[in-house]
Amino acid sequence: MSVSRRSLLAAGAVAFSGALGALFAGGSPASARAARAGGGYGPLLPDPRGLLDLPAGFGYRVLSRAGDPLRSGEGAVPSNCDGMAAFDAGGGRVRLVRNHENRATAALRVPAVPGLTYDPGALGGCTALDLAGDGRVTGERVALAGTAVNCAGGRTPWNTWLSCEETEDRAGTSGYDRDHGYVFEVDPARPRRTGAVPLTAMGRFAHEAVAVDPYRGVVYETEDAFVRPFGLFYRFLPHRPLGGAGSLRAGGALEALRVPGLADLAAVDEPGAEFPVEWVPVPDPSAAGTPVRHQDFGRGGITHAQKLEGCYWGGHGVHFVSSYARTGEGASADHHGQVWFYDPRRARLRLDVLFGPAADVRLPGESPDNICLAPDGGLMVCEDGGGAQYVFGVTAGGEVYPVARNAQDIGAPGAPEWGEFAGVTFSPDGRTMYVNAYTPGTTFAVTGPWRR
Template sequence: MPTPLNRRVFLRAAAVAGGTAAFSGALWQQALAGPAQPGPGPYGGLLPADANGVQLPAGFTSRIVARSLRRVPGTRYVWHPAPDGGACFRDGDGWIYVSNSEVPLVGGASAIRFGADGTVTSAYRILLGTSINCAGGATPWGTWLSCEEHDIGLVHETDPRGRQPARARPAMGRFKHEAAACDPERGVIYLTEDQSDGCFYRFRPQTWGDLTEGTLEVLVGSGTGPVTWARVPSPRLWITPTREQVSGAMRFDGGEGCYYANGICYFTTKGDNRVWAYDAAAQRLDLAYDDDLVTGGEPPLTGVDNITGAASGDLFVAEDGGNMEINLITPEGTVAPFLRVLGHEESEITGPAFSPDGTRLYFSSQRGESGVSAGTDGYTYEVTGPFRH
């Protein structure tokens, strides 16, 4: 095996020797057959930082919609510490942004409701008494799956409107959950695991829309190319950890964000700075981005973490560390910075999510300017502008 110092050179050589088909993700079938490469972004370069310390392209503006341990402006609700994974949901003529809290024992999740003009109308709790709620995912039936990131963590299904009680979904497994993404075409939910030797899972509910019962499966394979799935024998209660129950399960170095669109599930791994593309119809795994396969300069995207997408097909990937950017990956295979937060060097960007109409992007700086590990200085932002559709 190559040493860490020459891994990038080794992988580049392997890609060239094996031809572009070795790494041709489904995202690139009509464009560049290979992982994304640096280039000019569709919105142009970043301008100097605005009053909120955010660098954006021309035509875009930012505002801070919440601060940890402070009242959300216009409400009496105190925003949670360490804001993490998030999603948006339609709500009448407005929308709701949901955000997890990645702290022990009292983590849970909160929500901010916006009116049609973007005015904050209320904020409230939707999940209490859970621990280290990291990322998660929205369901097609309008609930938020909040995932606990510890060894016996659960997925909790919550109501973004706060009307129905949250419910644990143990059939989806007990492990160090990170993110979830729903595939309505096949009636499955993909799940990532934040372990250095973690796995990639899918949950097949007995009835689509009801997560009470179902089958948890793990991806089996040896790398890019064809893969299969195998049932996890004991996902609810175990002596042998979930990720070690199936021989041949493929290992991933720190599973993070997960996003599904148009037959492809994209997920990230922070240990090797990769964005993977799983083609669900072909049951094939490929690479959409790998910093070791970037040619011609330094990789713009490092510390890959949460991921979301726009109607245009652009992927938006947040950085944990790096230089506090959200980078976008276009369908044409270009990766470029979309925004950068200055003065938050010890933080990470979390929870990117678009409003239902695609005109606003929400995200958080989990530890803010202070970098305090408890996340008591978290910031939650909104960016508005001419996003591609």
């Protein structure tokens, strides 16, 4: 690594770039150092209930657990709670929309509700929770059903949710009646307004997350592919930018990022390195005959990256994450996480943070995934790796601190294991953090002295 994490933190030239690096250093050593340094909110305390370890002064409420009855009476709360967003429902009320990354083998499907079901043979989708001003759950219902492997997504400037299918399975496979690999728009307040309509022009591939440019309406998309050829970073140019709910159905143009002369983003190992980029039209967004990342992008090819996951808009650009790269799986270099920033005004791509075996063996990083902005202007990030699983925070000044640890042991006797965190998000007033434990599916509301 050409510069230290601390020097990256001190640089601060780009909002959150150094903070991201410190945060993704995650794991028990980072937690211990943060606690010793007095950063954040202090050390995590064991939860007597064995669910969620938090700092002193913080508490949680379990909003929903997989297998419990949905308040709508539509069936059980589905399994595999993943991406999530919180919306202002007025009068201090909050509405959550939550993905369920269900494959064909899922234990608890999203109930197939008429008018909200794309493919009755698919088990994934979204649920929506209504919360009163005091945090009580007043409603819980299906918002999208009959979709598959709904991993992450992103919110729109017009307060809907874009739910992403992380699969390329076709009709006739995995029990599906229809093709999958699409983005679906979900109105958490009125789900039937958006229905279960695939946004086909946005491409059919293993979607992970999206971020919408609130100024121009461009939608950026990541593709989570861990085998070669790896995934691409896309932009979708809507025919009706910023047109509100349903506007993305009008179609648009899908393009993929090309860094001239760079076939694999994993090859870049200098934080701060910048590159001019080109946007190349996707030959066949529907992937009717060939998956998009396999298609011929003409002279100059296209730029790939392994495990493109988190994607979010911050400031005047879009940040996106490559969770890891492994030469043993075909990548051009090894790393445990990259954070990239694309500046659309300058059409430049910059590597903000690099992690890898040579960076610091004490802090190897562990598969950064979902991210959101914190009330203090820093970040929260969900871990998705091995061992203990944390939500980590970082201040705008670069202090790393543990926020939560999943205390639910899902391993065998003598072999503890903890499920990943997903879907971290904050209430509109910044007073409550919502986060999912993927397994066992649990949605938490965490309150405490959050810094504003």
